[in-house]
Amino acid sequence: MIEAKDISFSYGEREVLRGISLEVGEGEFVAILGPNGAGKSTFLRCLAGILKCDGVFVKGRPINDYPPRELSKVLAYVPQRVEPGFLTVFDTVLLGRRPYMGLTPSERDLKVVEEALKRLGIEELALKRTNEISGGELQKVSIARALAQEPEVLLMDEPTNNLDLKSQLEVMRLARELAREGKAVVTVMHDVNLALRFAKRFVFMKDGRKIADGGLEVLSEKLFEEVYGVKVEIGEVRGVPVVVPL
Numbered sequence: 001m002i003e004a005k006d007i008s009f010s011y012g013e014r015e016v017l018r019g020i021s022l023e024v025g026e027g028e029f030v031a032i033l034g035p036n037g038a039g040k041s042t043f044l045r046c047l048a049g050i051l052k053c054d055g056v057f058v059k060g061r062p063i064n065d066y067p068p069r070e071l072s073k074v075l076a077y078v079p080q081r082v083e084p085g086f087l088t089v090f091d092t093v094l095l096g097r098r099p100y101m102g103l104t105p106s107e108r109d110l111k112v113v114e115e116a117l118k119r120l121g122i123e124e125l126a127l128k129r130t131n132e133i134s135g136g137e138l139q140k141v142s143i144a145r146a147l148a149q150e151p152e153v154l155l156m157d158e159p160t161n162n163l164d165l166k167s168q169l170e171v172m173r174l175a176r177e178l179a180r181e182g183k184a185v186v187t188v189m190h191d192v193n194l195a196l197r198f199a200k201r202f203v204f205m206k207d208g209r210k211i212a213d214g215g216l217e218v219l220s221e222k223l224f225e226e227v228y229g230v231k232v233e234i235g236e237v238r239g240v241p242v243v244v245p246l
């Protein structure tokens, strides 16, 4: 569904991605993990086509060949931070329908927006302005807007940031459900344990490189020490691995 073939990226002179390849298929839920500054967000922005680099393909076609409107129907990106504005929550989510809309929204556009609000549990906020809601609520609005695009590829940068424990679980369950429905879901995560519980595949990055990529079998105390420079113990609770920094 989405593929990066040996991509590199520099901000000016500074190379922050060094030859990363990744292929994410339909129905996969991938978490990208790694320390601050590893290049995770940069990589995600390259996958989203926001940062231009050669070697990213969406459904087999170079991302840079897609007209923006067409790309928005296939791929949605949820940034780490969104700025609140004067639009209502409903209208903000409706912006996700822009690639499909003429001058006015159709019945279907409105229905998709309602459905997205419902999936994020924020229907009752619909008429509030986004500068009148909490940071966590705004995060959910941003995810709902991405869902309204009805994308096949969903890229989310730290989607559980700002969220309380219950909302974190809801968002991760939703991400898992979306993958089960066939979307390719890629999230950058800091919360390793949350990632281990919900994602199915883990990509560890450090210094702009991919260090490991695979299912739970790639996890080891050695890997965490190599990637994060921290000694950890990996235990298990209810069959789910739990990483405890020592």
Ligand SMILES: Nc1ncnc2c1ncn2[C@@H]1O[C@H](COP(=O)(O)OP(=O)(O)OP(=O)(O)O)[C@@H](O)[C@H]1O
Residues within 6 Å of the ligand: 011, 016, 034, 035, 036, 037, 038, 039, 040, 041, 042, 043
């Ligand atoms: N717009 C920019 N201009 C110049 N350098 C940047 C820019 N954005 C990020 N960088 C640098 O690129 C490197 C990778 O940053 P990136 O945000 O991709 O890392 P990250 O793994 O997502 O980090 P974090 O976990 O802290 O969000 C960092 O050293 C950062 O300082």
